[in-house]
Amino acid sequence: MRVTKRRSDIIELLKKEYWYAKAELDFTNPYELLVATILSAQSTDIQVNKVTKELFIVGGTPEKMSDMSVEELENRIKSIGLYKNKAKNLLAMSKILLDDYNGKVPESIEELLQLPGVGRKTANVVVSNAFNIPAIAVDTHVFRVSNRLGLVDANNVIDTEKQLMQVINRDDWSKLHHCLIFHGRRVCKARNPLCSNCSFTDKCKYYKKLPKKI
């Protein structure tokens, strides 16, 4: 796909506006990154960071994780919510890593997707950050913002992924991912977006479609 000037303008402005953008979860060890990403689902990042770092004191490897009872793990991650599903999945996943992958994290999206609790977003986060495999993690913010702005025109996550990979230079994938998330959280919110505070309205497809306020 040819990158239009309008799109490249938006990309440059995103990078400028959110020059400080980076992941809140800064785990580089593949297993820790995998666990942290699973824990972060639908939860507040600051709390997840705290809980995850404490968890890794006792569970930073699949072996150590498997030493914990489901009750202990639940209690350790309780404060981030959705804890029963996450605890169950983390223990099941760690067992699979030990049984089938020699305690290592598999390095392909397809294998990661087979693990319990690992979906498209988590798999892409892990391979792109830990294994340098080209992938863009499309979460709710990335999906919503990139479609609203008109960086892509997609009605599902996979198409959004593919189109973003065409539109954005690979060197910028990680950076832009975080820019889109920051913009989505602070300005381009799912409900009641703060368009009056937004720097992109003159280029935004979504804004152009909004009914004019009197």
Added chain:
DNA sequence: AACTCGGGGCA
């Protein structure tokens, strides 16, 4: 496609 999991942060 809709529903469920969920405690904590914040207005």
Added chain:
DNA sequence: TGCCCAGAGTT
């Protein structure tokens, strides 16, 4: 108090 949240699994 009510609303919201860097997803994934189940029905």
